[in-house]
Amino acid sequence: MKPEFQAIPGAEGWQLSNAPVFSMAVHKASLETFEEAGMSVLRRKSEKLTAFLEFVLRDVEAAVENTRFEIITPMRVEERGCQLSVLMHGQGKPFFDKLTAAGVIADWREPNVIRLTPIPLYNSFEDVFRLGEIMKSLI
Numbered sequence: 001m002k003p004e005f006q007a008i009p010g011a012e013g014w015q016l017s018n019a020p021v022f023s024m025a026v027h028k029a030s031l032e033t034f035e036e037a038g039m040s041v042l043r044r045k046s047e048k049l050t051a052f053l054e055f056v057l058r059d060v061e062a063a064v065e066n067t068r069f070e071i072i073t074p075m076r077v078e079e080r081g082c083q084l085s086v087l088m089h090g091q092g093k094p095f096f097d098k099l100t101a102a103g104v105i106a107d108w109r110e111p112n113v114i115r116l117t118p119i120p121l122y123n124s125f126e127d128v129f130r131l132g133e134i135m136k137s138l139i
Contacts, residue, residue, distance in 0.1 A: 053084055053116060057135075068090060069086050070086070073085045082118055083115055083117040104131060
């Protein structure tokens with residue numbers, strides 16, 4: 001690419017050389033929401049929500065016979081964000097599909113991992129508890 005930039009003539013050139021106005025308006029509103037909430041507050045809630053998710057997953061495993069899965073995300077809070085990757089031994093994709101049908105928004109990764117992420121800005125402890133109840137009913 002040459003050091004000098006020459007935009008396409010007309011409005012089309014603005015699309016290539018400037019960020020889209022509507023996209024940037026949404027981005028600005030998002031940044032304002034994060035600023036209002038406070039990143040340190042969100043991080044603290046994230047740590048608590050994720051720890052509660054870990055507790056709920058252990059409870060599901062203990063409560064439902066013949067259930068075996070493994071949290072493969074680092075256990076140290078300093079080494080993880082709010083996501084827990086769960087290796088599903090013997091349940092896999094069919095179980096993920098059941099979770100999805102039950103309204104749980106999660107992420108599937110081959111070969112056998114479900115990623116669960118309680119987002120501190122809009123998920124609650126009740127949401128995490130309900131996930132555990134849904135999992136118990138589906139296993």
